[in-house]
């Protein structure tokens with residue numbers, strides 16, 4: 001049997017709508033992207049949505065629009081895809097990596113507050129890094145694997161230390177706390193539509209926000225900072241090139257992707273309910289039969305969308321002393337599953353262990369203990385909308401056999 005880590009959920013309708021765009025003659029960003037933006041904004045409960053080429057460019061665009069630059073620090077949880085920290089690097093500012101909770105894989109807010117108290121002191125312009133002199137600008141909490149972080153605590157801490165919050169919601173379209181969707185917590189947030197996410201446009205991203213001025217600036221910067229959009233130019237005096245007053249980018253999504261996104265949004269509730277159904281069944285079977293794995297947690301009131309179904313290998317239950325030993329065991333497990341036709345992945349990586357960040361900032365693996373443990377002990381199991389019960393049972397059987 002072959003069980004992939006993900007199968008994007010694509011129906012006939014996506015093909016038809018993409019073909020319609022291909023035949024229309026307007027392939028670049030246009031009406032379909034605008035329709036996709038409106039659909040996502042309405043679904044998430046935000047006023048504005050701005051589509052981009054990816055979540056990475058979405059994050060970069062937001063930070064650029066907020067004038068982030070060298071001399072500022074931004075707190076970033078280490079257990080995240082490298083793109084979160086890279087987006088800060090692009091601006092010349094410094095990503096300061098912080099630790100996460102092993103249970104939720106999201107930023108550890110208790111740790112965060114202590115860290116700020118230890119490493120920063122109050123100054124005129126804001127909190128100042130005692131070592132580098134940088135001003136503490138903000139934090140990018142990550143809603144990891146489809147679970148919202150402890151955002152209300154992040155907001156409390158941010159008020160206390162005057163931080164700007166930009167949420168990395170690459171994995172979290174549709175995730176919520178007590179019925180409030182990610183994106184609607186009052187912060188700017190960024191989504192991804194990579195094929196491993198709940199809905200996909202091949203590649204793609206989106207920025208959600210409620211502030212008209214920021215939204216307009218982001219829209220401008222997305223398209224080279226042109227003072228007039230291409231759609232407007234097409235309907236008016238198209239022969240005149242507009243003015244370009246700021247340094248901008250080309251981070252525009254195509255209408256081909258927009259059309260795909262519009263149809264994908266029609267399936268979002270079904271996609272999330274199916275993913276939750278399979279995750280619930282995994283939880284039950286793993287708790288009953290696979291003692292060495294801890295299933296992902298879903299705190300009271302939170303709705304997890306299980307963009308990835310990520311478990312932790314339980315070092316204590318394995319009876320091994322070091323993370324390295326447990327890591328070797330996990331890797332053997334992953335090899336064994338791969339040999340049985342089952343694809344798995346490490347949840348994500350701890351950015352502080354990656355060469356660029358180690359070399360530039362001198363991080364050592366154990367500097368951020370939980371992020372390091374998550375990197376070495378996490379395992380994402382296959383989960384997709386069209387999964388069959390037999391496929392899931394096969395994964396469980398192989399997990400049981402290996403244990």
Ligand SMILES: Cc1ncc(COP(=O)(O)O)c(C=O)c1O
Pocket residue numbers: 053054055056057080081083084142144168170171191192193194204205
């Ligand atoms: C937490 C997180 N942030 C950012 C990204 C980057 O998203 P994209 O591939 O759309 O640039 C990813 C992608 O996996 C991610 O998981």
